[in-house]
Amino acid sequence: MTLIFGIPLGVLLGQLLLGLINGAFYALLSLGLAIIFGLLRIINFAHGALYMLGAFAALLGLQHLGVNYWMALVLSPLVVGALGMAIERHLLRRIAGEDHLYGLLLTFGLALILEGGFVKLFGVSGASYPTPDLLKGGVNLGFMFLPGYRAWVVVAALVVCFATWFMIERTRLGSYLRAGTENPKLMQAFGINVPLLITLTYGYGVALAAFAGVLAAPIYPVSPTMGANLLIVVFAVVVIGGMGSIMGAIVTGLAMGLIEGLTKVFYPQAASTVVFLVMVIVLLFRPAGLFGKEA
Amino acid sequence: MKLFQKTASAILVSSLIAGAAQAQVSDDEIRIGYLADMSGTYRDLAGPGGLEALKMAVEDFGGSVDGKKIVLFNADDLNKPDVGANTVRQWVDEKNVDMVTGLVASSVVLAAVKVVEQADKLALISGAASSGITNEYCSPNHIHWTYDTYALANGTAKAVLAGGGKSWYLLTADYAFGHAMEADISKVVKEGGGEVLGSVRHPFPSTDFSSYVLQAQGSGAQVVALANAGADTVNALKTASQFGVTQSGQQLAGMVVFLNDIHAMGLEVTQGLKLTTGWYWDMNDETRAWAKRYHARFGSMPTMAQAGVYSATMHYLNAVKATGSDDTKTVRAKMAETPINDMFAKGGKIREDGRMVHDMYLVQVKTPAESKGEWDLYKVLSTIPGDQAYRPLADSQCKLVNKVAKN
Numbered sequence: 001m002t003l004i005f006g007i008p009l010g011v012l013l014g015q016l017l018l019g020l021i022n023g024a025f026y027a028l029l030s031l032g033l034a035i036i037f038g039l040l041r042i043i044n045f046a047h048g049a050l051y052m053l054g055a056f057a058a059l060l061g062l063q064h065l066g067v068n069y070w071m072a073l074v075l076s077p078l079v080v081g082a083l084g085m086a087i088e089r090h091l092l093r094r095i096a097g098e099d100h101l102y103g104l105l106l107t108f109g110l111a112l113i114l115e116g117g118f119v120k121l122f123g124v125s126g127a128s129y130p131t132p133d134l135l136k137g138g139v140n141l142g143f144m145f146l147p148g149y150r151a152w153v154v155v156a157a158l159v160v161c162f163a164t165w166f167m168i169e170r171t172r173l174g175s176y177l178r179a180g181t182e183n184p185k186l187m188q189a190f191g192i193n194v195p196l197l198i199t200l201t202y203g204y205g206v207a208l209a210a211f212a213g214v215l216a217a218p219i220y221p222v223s224p225t226m227g228a229n230l231l232i233v234v235f236a237v238v239v240i241g242g243m244g245s246i247m248g249a250i251v252t253g254l255a256m257g258l259i260e261g262l263t264k265v266f267y268p269q270a271a272s273t274v275v276f277l278v279m280v281i282v283l284l285f286r287p288a289g290l291f292g293k294e295a
Numbered sequence: 296m297k298l299f300q301k302t303a304s305a306i307l308v309s310s311l312i313a314g315a316a317q318a319q320v321s322d323d324e325i326r327i328g329y330l331a332d333m334s335g336t337y338r339d340l341a342g343p344g345g346l347e348a349l350k351m352a353v354e355d356f357g358g359s360v361d362g363k364k365i366v367l368f369n370a371d372d373l374n375k376p377d378v379g380a381n382t383v384r385q386w387v388d389e390k391n392v393d394m395v396t397g398l399v400a401s402s403v404v405l406a407a408v409k410v411v412e413q414a415d416k417l418a419l420i421s422g423a424a425s426s427g428i429t430n431e432y433c434s435p436n437h438i439h440w441t442y443d444t445y446a447l448a449n450g451t452a453k454a455v456l457a458g459g460g461k462s463w464y465l466l467t468a469d470y471a472f473g474h475a476m477e478a479d480i481s482k483v484v485k486e487g488g489g490e491v492l493g494s495v496r497h498p499f500p501s502t503d504f505s506s507y508v509l510q511a512q513g514s515g516a517q518v519v520a521l522a523n524a525g526a527d528t529v530n531a532l533k534t535a536s537q538f539g540v541t542q543s544g545q546q547l548a549g550m551v552v553f554l555n556d557i558h559a560m561g562l563e564v565t566q567g568l569k570l571t572t573g574w575y576w577d578m579n580d581e582t583r584a585w586a587k588r589y590h591a592r593f594g595s596m597p598t599m600a601q602a603g604v605y606s607a608t609m610h611y612l613n614a615v616k617a618t619g620s621d622d623t624k625t626v627r628a629k630m631a632e633t634p635i636n637d638m639f640a641k642g643g644k645i646r647e648d649g650r651m652v653h654d655m656y657l658v659q660v661k662t663p664a665e666s667k668g669e670w671d672l673y674k675v676l677s678t679i680p681g682d683q684a685y686r687p688l689a690d691s692q693c694k695l696v697n698k699v700a701k702n
Contacts, residue, residue, distance in 0.1 A: 268496055280634070
């Protein structure tokens with residue numbers, strides 16, 4: 001078998017594929033963060049907790065209401081997204097225009113309350129969400145066994161990411177959004193309902209997090225702390241991509257997944273830090289991030 | 296040696312009797328502190344459930360020992376050694392707490408027992424895993440009750456070797472506990488004629504184990520052992536099941552796995568897993584009766600750590616009652632000379648290094664078809680006698696053991 005740096009090619013391909021799967025999660029989550037930051041200028045620390053809520057909504061729906069996975073994939077983002085809109089309408093709006101720090105602290109506090117409340121209700125061990133029957137089993141690719149569900153995760157995440165990108169960059173609604181980011185006062189003067197736009201945007205960002213949560217439920221244990229573990233890495237991804245850049249968030253998310261995957265082969269001990277190493281290097285040479293516009 | 300121990304304990308006992316003549320229960324109250332992770336990773340393993348077990352012990356004693364009231368304090372250590380040590384310092388300095396129990400994360404425990412030793416109080420450790428607690432960090436002021444890494448690695452690895460699993464691959468948590476576990480497992484495997492083909496050290500904690508599981512599959516080892524704990528083990532097992540590790544003919548061996556982990560993951564994922572435990576609720580009428588009482592109060596079945604809190608506290612209170620004292624040395628000596636016979640252990644004994652030696656059990660996780668209820672999770676395969684399960688005193692680095700040996 002061909003060796004690359006002493007590692008068989010098959011192993012390397014397997015790890016790259018796994019990296020892509022993780023990257024898909026990073027991309028989905030950082031995309032939501034980037035959208036929210038782009039329009040609201042809020043550093044949404046509650047994103048991890050809302051991702052967790054998405055997973056729990058799916059789990060509780062299955063246990064108590066008989067909502068299956070496919071329905072949860074739609075319903076959970078809707079429910080959690082609605083909650084997000086309520087948060088924006090009643091909490092975040094009050095501090096609009098204040099320093100970034102207020103938004104950061106408010107969302108961080110929200111995250112702690114949500115996570116603490118769920119720990120109180122469900123404990124920290126979490127629960128298992130069954131893999132949907134349709135996606136059980138997997139395919140043998142020769143160099144690795146690929147579980148069907150993971151393949152689905154990549155496809156679903158990529159479709160949603162690029163649909164979002166298309167909506168924001170290529171449609172009329174998206175142009176309103178981008179214009180609202182540039183100059184909300186002028187938009188208002190043109191008769192666009194900017195406050196509604198903001199509420200919907202936050203709701204959409206939150207719905208993306210919940211969608212990622214439902215996707216993650218069959219893979220990782222559904223537990224109150226599942227979001228907190230992921231959030232810091234996702235923030236690093238957003239910083240590397242450039243705060244507020246849509247394409248930056250998607251591409252960087254996938255790229256960081258791949259880099260992490262490679263690190264796991266060559267030096268696993270550094271797997272959890274490599275993203276931050278990249279972040280430091282990027283910040284040194286391009287302070288606005290890879291895809292960010294220099295201020 | 297035997298003779299020496301007898302004379303030593305005789306001297307000890309007589310000096311204690313002399314001491315016992317004075318009024319001995321400090322503040323006329325027996326004060327117990329419960330320190331545990333009440334909100335983080337280890338919450339479900341001991342946490343609020345362990346506190347409930349402690350309350351059960353106090354109530355079973357009628358709330359007081361010979362008219363001296365039992366008073367409880369409890370605190371969350373947040374898995375932070377400094378928080379744990381400060382809490383214990385406050386307890387012993389300001390509240391004059393006599394005994395501290397619970398004690399879960401090994402790092403917190405090592406910090407807390409130092410404070411306990413300085414203040415000459417007693418710590419009864421139920422939740423922590425590190426076998427170092429009664430080895431290089433032993434003291435006359437603490438007793439390690441329920442299990443330790445040595446017993447778990449030893450029990451599970453030997454059983455798997457005996458079942459024909461000769462080549463091993465290890466998934467190790469990259470910090471002190473994981474490294475110690477890796478060393479313990481490697482030793483048992485090599486001594487048992489097996490071979491460790493390789494290992495991967497993953498960051499602690501990790502959410503994504505797919506990469507490591509793939510490497511383990513690539514190694515071609517017969518056994519994939521998990522030298523990690525808590526959420527890491529849960530994640531690793533879940534991933535292994537998705538990637539078809541057992542279907543492709545490899546065996547999984549979990550080292551530090553608790554009842555709450557299995558319950559959380561479900562039998563679909565964990566079935567067939569062999570592990571070692573210090574206690575299981577469904578072993579005999581006595582364990583079942585106690586577990587049922589606990590379940591009625593708390594809503595879940597107790598883990599071995601929670602049962603250990605009850606057992607340790609009962610043994611402590613019995614010693615307080617027998618000696619009429621809450622003086623540390625008096626009670627510690629009484630506890631050591633009385634064998635532990637309760638729903639938790641039969642013929643358990645406390646060694647001079649502070650290790651409570653009792654039988655351990657090799658269990659296998661049931662298949663969904665075998666399980667008859669939500670908490671019907673293990674079948675007990677065999678009993679590992681206490682003296683074979685724990686590190687022999689001959690291999691001990693404990694300063695207390697060496698003193699005896701040198702004399």
